[in-house]
Amino acid sequence: MPFRHLLLIPALVLLVATSGCRDAKIATYRVPKETPPPAAANAPSADPHAGLGIPPVNAAAPAPAPAPASMPTPTDMASTAVPTANNGDLIWSAPAHWQSRPASAMRKATFIIPGEAAGQQAELAVTAFPGDVGGNLANVNRWRQQLQLAPIDADDLNSVLTHIHVGDLHIDLAELLGPAPADEGKPRLRVLGAIVPHNGATWFFKLTGPDALVAREKNAFIAFIQSIQPAR
Amino acid sequence: MRDTWISFVKFFVSLRVTVVLLALSIILIFAATLDQVNLGIWAVQEKYFRTFFVLWNVKGFPVPVFPGGYFIGGLLLINLVASHLYRFKLTWKKAGITLTHAGLIVLLVGELLTGLWQEEYQLRLDQGQTRNYSESYRFNELAVIDATDPEFDQVVAIPEERLQDRAEIQHEKLPFRIVTRAYYPNAAVQMRDQLGNTSAPPPATRDIGAKLAIIPLPLTYKQNERNLPAAVVELLGPSNVSLGTWVVSTMLVQPQTFDYAGRTWRLSMRFERAYKPYSLTLLKFSHDRYVGTEIPKNFASKVRLHSADGSTDREVLIYMNNPLRYDGLTFYQAGFDNNDTTTVLQVVRNPSWILPYIACFMMGVGLLAQFGIHLFAFAAKRRAA
Numbered sequence: 001m002p003f004r005h006l007l008l009i010p011a012l013v014l015l016v017a018t019s020g021c022r023d024a025k026i027a028t029y030r031v032p033k034e035t036p037p038p039a040a041a042n043a044p045s046a047d048p049h050a051g052l053g054i055p056p057v058n059a060a061a062p063a064p065a066p067a068p069a070s071m072p073t074p075t076d077m078a079s080t081a082v083p084t085a086n087n088g089d090l091i092w093s094a095p096a097h098w099q100s101r102p103a104s105a106m107r108k109a110t111f112i113i114p115g116e117a118a119g120q121q122a123e124l125a126v127t128a129f130p131g132d133v134g135g136n137l138a139n140v141n142r143w144r145q146q147l148q149l150a151p152i153d154a155d156d157l158n159s160v161l162t163h164i165h166v167g168d169l170h171i172d173l174a175e176l177l178g179p180a181p182a183d184e185g186k187p188r189l190r191v192l193g194a195i196v197p198h199n200g201a202t203w204f205f206k207l208t209g210p211d212a213l214v215a216r217e218k219n220a221f222i223a224f225i226q227s228i229q230p231a232r
Numbered sequence: 233m234r235d236t237w238i239s240f241v242k243f244f245v246s247l248r249v250t251v252v253l254l255a256l257s258i259i260l261i262f263a264a265t266l267d268q269v270n271l272g273i274w275a276v277q278e279k280y281f282r283t284f285f286v287l288w289n290v291k292g293f294p295v296p297v298f299p300g301g302y303f304i305g306g307l308l309l310i311n312l313v314a315s316h317l318y319r320f321k322l323t324w325k326k327a328g329i330t331l332t333h334a335g336l337i338v339l340l341v342g343e344l345l346t347g348l349w350q351e352e353y354q355l356r357l358d359q360g361q362t363r364n365y366s367e368s369y370r371f372n373e374l375a376v377i378d379a380t381d382p383e384f385d386q387v388v389a390i391p392e393e394r395l396q397d398r399a400e401i402q403h404e405k406l407p408f409r410i411v412t413r414a415y416y417p418n419a420a421v422q423m424r425d426q427l428g429n430t431s432a433p434p435p436a437t438r439d440i441g442a443k444l445a446i447i448p449l450p451l452t453y454k455q456n457e458r459n460l461p462a463a464v465v466e467l468l469g470p471s472n473v474s475l476g477t478w479v480v481s482t483m484l485v486q487p488q489t490f491d492y493a494g495r496t497w498r499l500s501m502r503f504e505r506a507y508k509p510y511s512l513t514l515l516k517f518s519h520d521r522y523v524g525t526e527i528p529k530n531f532a533s534k535v536r537l538h539s540a541d542g543s544t545d546r547e548v549l550i551y552m553n554n555p556l557r558y559d560g561l562t563f564y565q566a567g568f569d570n571n572d573t574t575t576v577l578q579v580v581r582n583p584s585w586i587l588p589y590i591a592c593f594m595m596g597v598g599l600l601a602q603f604g605i606h607l608f609a610f611a612a613k614r615r616a617a
Contacts, residue, residue: 029389031365033382033383131423184523
C-alpha cells in the first residue's frame with residue numbers, strides 16, 4: 001500500500017515544520033499619539049509599572065483580600081524582581097500574636113495580625129532598598145497615594161513624621177488614616193510606617209489594615225520598632 | 233531498500249514504541265513537576281514540553297539529556313496514526329476504539345497547535361482609562377518611535393531577542409543602525425548618586441543613561457515575577473558616526489527623546505505591545521465582598537468597547553466566567569489593583585481552543601460506543617444461551 005507509506009512523511013514533516021522558536025520579527029506600525037506617562041521625571045524607581053497603573057513594587061500593598069485561585073492577587077502581578085538591600089540586615093523582636101510569613105524576594109519579612117472579626121487582618125511588610133528611594137517626602141506621598149490621600153509638600157512633612165532614635169538608628173514614623181470608603185462593608189484603612197536608613201539602604205516597616213485594628217496595634221508596633229537593631 | 237522501509241514502518245507502528253513513549257512521558261512529567269518549584273510554570277513548559285529535547289547547560293553548551301514534549305508527543309502521534317493506517321481495520325465492531333483513538337489524535341494535535349498559536353497578553357486599565365493595546369506577560373521590546381508627526385507615532389518595535397543576539401539592527405524606517413553594546417536579561421537601574429559609588433564610568437553617554445548604574449540581577453523563573461531586561465544600545469549614523477549610547481530598560485518609565493535627521497525620536501524598552509483597531513475604556517470596576525467579611529463575592533469590569541471605524545461602540549460587563557469575546561480574542565477578568573480602581577484583563581488568542589472539547593467528546597462517545605457494543609453482544613449471547 002504505497003500511499004499509506006507516503007502519509008507518514010507529511011505527518012513527520014508537518015510536525016517538524018510547525019514546531020519552532022518564537023518569530024522575533026521587527027514590527028512597524030503607526031499609532032495615534034499617546035499621552036506620555038504622568039511621571040514627572042525619568043527617575044528610575046523600583047517601580048517599572050509607574051504610569052502603567054501598577055502600584056510601586058517596593059511598597060507593600062494593603063493587606064490583600066483573599067482571592068480565588070484563578071484570580072491572581074495584584075501583588076502577584078507586580079512583584080517583579082528588584083534589588084533589595086543586602087548589605088547588613090536589621091533584626092527585631094515581634095509580639096507573639098503577630099504571625100510571621102516567609103520572607104520573599106521582595107520582602108525582608110511579613111507579619112499578619114489577625115483581627116477580631118472573621119477575615120479581618122492587618123499586615124506588616126518589611127522591605128529594604130538601596131539608596132534613599134526618593135527621600136522621605138516621596139515615600140510618605142507614595143503611602144498617601146495608596147490610601148487615596150492627596151500628596152503633601154515638604155513643609156508639611158515634619159508635621160507628618162515623628163523622629164525617634166533607637167540605638168544608632170534614626171527612624172521616622174508616620175501614621176496615615178485613609179478616607180472613609182464609599183462602599184459599605186469596606187474598612188477604612190490606617191497605615192503605620194517607619195523609615196529606617198541603615199548602611200546605605202532604606203528599610204520600610206509598613207503596617208496596613210483596618211483603622212480600628214491598626215490603632216489597637218499601635219503600641220505593639222512602636223515597641224516593635226524600638227526593638228530594631230543592626231544584626232551583629 | 234524495501235526491507236529498510238518495512239522495518240522503519242514496523243518500528244513506528246510497534247506497540248512497544250507506544251509503551252516506551254508513554255513511560256518516557258511519565259518520567260518527563262514527573263521531572264518537570266519537580267522542577268516547577270525552581271523554574272515556574274512558564275519556563276518548565278518551554279524547557280520540558282515545548283521542545284524536542286530537554287537541554288542541560290554543560291560549560292556553556294546546551295546538551296540534550298532527555299526527549300522533550302514535542303519529541304515524545306510527536307512520535308506518539310506518528311505511532312498512533314501509523315498504527316491506525318496499518319493495523320486497525322475499520323469495522324463496526326471496533327468503531328468505538330477507532331473513534332477513541334481519533335479523539336486522542338485530535339487532543340495531541342490540539343496541544344501542539346495551542347503551543348504554537350496561543351497568545352496571552354494582559355490589559356491593565358485604571359478607572360476612566362482608555363487603551364488600544366495589550367501587553368505581553370513575558371516578552372519585551374525596544375520601541376524606536378518617530379514622534380515627529382503631531383498626530384501619530386511611527387513605531388519600529390524590535391523584539392528583545394534581537395538585542396540579545398547583539399547583531400546590528402538595520403531597518404528601512406530608521407535612519408540609523410542600532411548596536412547592542414551590553415545586554416542584561418534581568419537588571420535593575422539605579423541613580424548612580426544614590427548608590428554612593430560614582431567612581432565607575434556611567435554605562436551610557438546620552439540622556440538619563442549618563443546618570444544611571446545598571447545592576448544585573450539573577451534571572452527569575454517565578455510565576456508571579458518577571459524579568460526586567462536592560463541594555464546599552466549605540467546608534468550609528470551613516471559612515472559609522474556614533475550618535476551616542478543609551479541605557480534602555482523596562483524599569484525606565486518615560487521614553488528617551490532625541491532629535492536626529494530633522495526628526496524627533498523616542499527610545500523605550502517596554503513590555504511587548506499588541507495594538508488593536510479598537511479600544512477599551514474602564515468605566516467601573518466592582519469588587520464585591522460578602523458583607524462583614526473580606527471574602528470576594530464578585531469581580532466585574534464594566535468597559536466600553538469602541539472600534540476605530542466606529543462600527544462597534546457598546547458597553548460590556550466582564551466578570552468571572554463571562555469573558556468578552558471580540559476580534560478572535562477573549563478578555564477574561566484576571567485581577568485587580570490599586571484599591572479596586574484598576575482592572576487586569578487577560579487577553580488570550582487561541583484559535584485551536586475548540587480542539588480539546590472535540591477530542592474529549594470523540595473519546596467519550598468512542599468509549600461509550602465500544603462498551604455499549606460489548607454489552608449488547610454479551611447480552612445477546614446470554615439470551616441465546
